[in-house]
Amino acid sequence: xxxxxxxxxxxxxxxxxxxxxxxxxxxxxxxxxxxxxxxxxxxxxxxxxxxxxxxxxxxxxxxxxxxxxxxxxxxxxxxxxxxxxxxxxxxxxxxxxxxxxxxxxxxxxxxxxxxxxxxxxx
Amino acid sequence: xxxxxxxxxxxxxxxxxxxxxxxxxxxxxxxxxxxxxxxxxxxxxxxxxxxxxxxxxxxxxxxxxxxxxxxxxxxxxxxxxxxxxxxxxxxxxxxxxxxxxxxxxxxxxxxxxxxxxxxxxxxxxxxxxxxxxxxxxxxxxxxxxxxxxxxxxxxxxxxxxxxxxxxxxxxxxxxxxxxxxxxxxxxxxxxxxxxxxxxxxxxxxxxxxxxxxxxxxxxxxxxxxxxxxxxxxxxxxxxxxxxxxxxxxxxxxxxxxxxxxxxxxxxxxxxxxxxxxxxxxxxxxxxxxxxx
Numbered sequence: 001x002x003x004x005x006x007x008x009x010x011x012x013x014x015x016x017x018x019x020x021x022x023x024x025x026x027x028x029x030x031x032x033x034x035x036x037x038x039x040x041x042x043x044x045x046x047x048x049x050x051x052x053x054x055x056x057x058x059x060x061x062x063x064x065x066x067x068x069x070x071x072x073x074x075x076x077x078x079x080x081x082x083x084x085x086x087x088x089x090x091x092x093x094x095x096x097x098x099x100x101x102x103x104x105x106x107x108x109x110x111x112x113x114x115x116x117x118x119x120x121x122x
Numbered sequence: 123x124x125x126x127x128x129x130x131x132x133x134x135x136x137x138x139x140x141x142x143x144x145x146x147x148x149x150x151x152x153x154x155x156x157x158x159x160x161x162x163x164x165x166x167x168x169x170x171x172x173x174x175x176x177x178x179x180x181x182x183x184x185x186x187x188x189x190x191x192x193x194x195x196x197x198x199x200x201x202x203x204x205x206x207x208x209x210x211x212x213x214x215x216x217x218x219x220x221x222x223x224x225x226x227x228x229x230x231x232x233x234x235x236x237x238x239x240x241x242x243x244x245x246x247x248x249x250x251x252x253x254x255x256x257x258x259x260x261x262x263x264x265x266x267x268x269x270x271x272x273x274x275x276x277x278x279x280x281x282x283x284x285x286x287x288x289x290x291x292x293x294x295x296x297x298x299x300x301x302x303x304x305x306x307x308x309x310x311x312x313x314x315x316x317x318x319x320x321x322x323x324x325x326x327x328x329x330x331x332x333x334x335x336x337x338x339x340x341x342x343x344x345x346x347x348x349x350x351x352x353x354x355x356x357x358x359x360x361x362x363x364x365x366x367x368x369x370x371x372x373x374x375x376x377x378x379x380x381x382x383x384x385x386x387x388x389x390x391x392x393x394x395x396x397x398x399x400x401x402x403x404x405x406x407x408x409x410x411x412x413x414x
Contacts, residue, residue, distance in 0.1 A: 023315055026315075027318070030180070030183075030319050030322060030323070031322055032322055032325065032326050032330065035183060035186075035187075035323070035326050036326075038187045039186070039187070041187075044188065047187050047188040048188040050187070050188075051184045051187050051188040051190070051194075052194075054184065055184060055194055055197065055198060058177075058180060058198070058201075059197055059198065059201055062177075062201035062202075062204075062205065063201065063204075065205070065308075065312055066201070066204050066205050066208055068308055069205075069208045069209070069212065069305070069308065069309075070208050070211075072212070072301060072304060072305045072308070073208055073211040073212050073215065075301050076212070076215040076298065076301055076302075077211075077215065079215075079294060079297060079298055079301075080215060080218060082294050083218045083219065083222060083294060083298065084218065086222060086287075086290075086291045086294060087218070087221055087222055087225060089287070089290075090222070090225040090226070090229065090287060091225065093229065093283050093287060094225070094228060094229055094232065096283075097229070097232055097283070
């Protein structure tokens with residue numbers, strides 16, 4: 001069964017909420033005090049575990065952010081065909097304006113001709 | 123009805139039926155739209171570059187603590203690639219919007235009126251010549267009026283076409299702008315968070331560590347150290363500016379809506395364009411210091 005719009009909105013809201021919480025925690029993971037503390041840690045196992053956890057954590061944040069942007073891109077993509085139609089229509093209107101000039105140009109040719117003909121007979 | 127009267131009547135009818143906005147105002151709207159779309163592309167590209175820079179600093183910081191393996195690098199790098207791919211998609215969609223505003227501008231600045239005026243001038247010259255030969259002096263008197271009214275009618279025709287087009291496409295463009303406003307707000311949050319990471323880690327790497335070494339910073343390197351510290355500490359302020367500017371950019375949606383409902387005039391569009399120009403100049407000026 002397809003998700004309703006309400007459900008999708010809830011998922012987006014959840015992402016936003018989780019992202020905000022995770023970003024708040026990320027500030028503690030990446031501040032200078034933490035770097036200095038880790039630098040002073042002697043146990044390589046602790047250091048490695050921390051780094052691996054930190055990479056996984058940052059990757060999740062990155063995934064969440066990208067998926068929010070992907071949802072936005074999807075919404076824009078759904079509008080693209082209509083925007084392309086609008087552009088095609090605009091091109092036609094421009095062409096019509098040019099045709100107005102073309103009609104005037106044709107009229108100009110006719111009046112030139114009439115003027116020349118009259119000259120012959122005068 | 124003679125030619126003079128019928129042309130004037132046609133012009134009056136054309137003006138009355140084509141709405142209140144002049145061609146000039148539509149041109150201003152299109153210009154604002156173009157500048158907005160350009161600025162959005164700039165922001166999107168900058169967001170991508172800042173993201174990669176932040177990830178690079180994090181990789182270095184992690185590697186400093188514990189040696190990274192291939193899997194670590196690939197997993198992190200893949201995140202960057204995914205981000206850049208979606209940013210690329212967003213830029214592509216934005217370019218469609220830009221193409222729309224460029225077409226509106228093309229319509230608004232159409233050389234058709236001037237070209238039409240030239241054709242009308244030629245026609246009236248010919249008519250005058252014919253008139254002289256046929257002694258139809260009424261055409262000679264009407265020459266300048268025909269040319270003036272002809273141009274006015276074409277101008278009003280263009281305004282009418284623009285008004286009709288923009289009204290028709292209004293819901294679609296507003297929808298696009300609304301989605302982009304959400305996107306701009308998101309991007310500005312991401313940029314601010316990434317810049318904080320970059321600033322903190324660079325300060326540690328390039329400012330604190332050299333200072334805390336047992337050996338003092340050499341005389342030759344002192345000026346460079348001072349400049350580096352200056353730039354890094356300024357990064358947070360710049361990213362806050364970028365965030366404010368992104369929010370302002372998103373206000374184009376409200377501006378567009380207000381223009382169409384007749385609430386905003388040319389001055390408001392001028393102010394918006396000035397803000398967008400400042401934004402673009404600010405991004406160009408600060409981008410290097412945010413990502414170098």
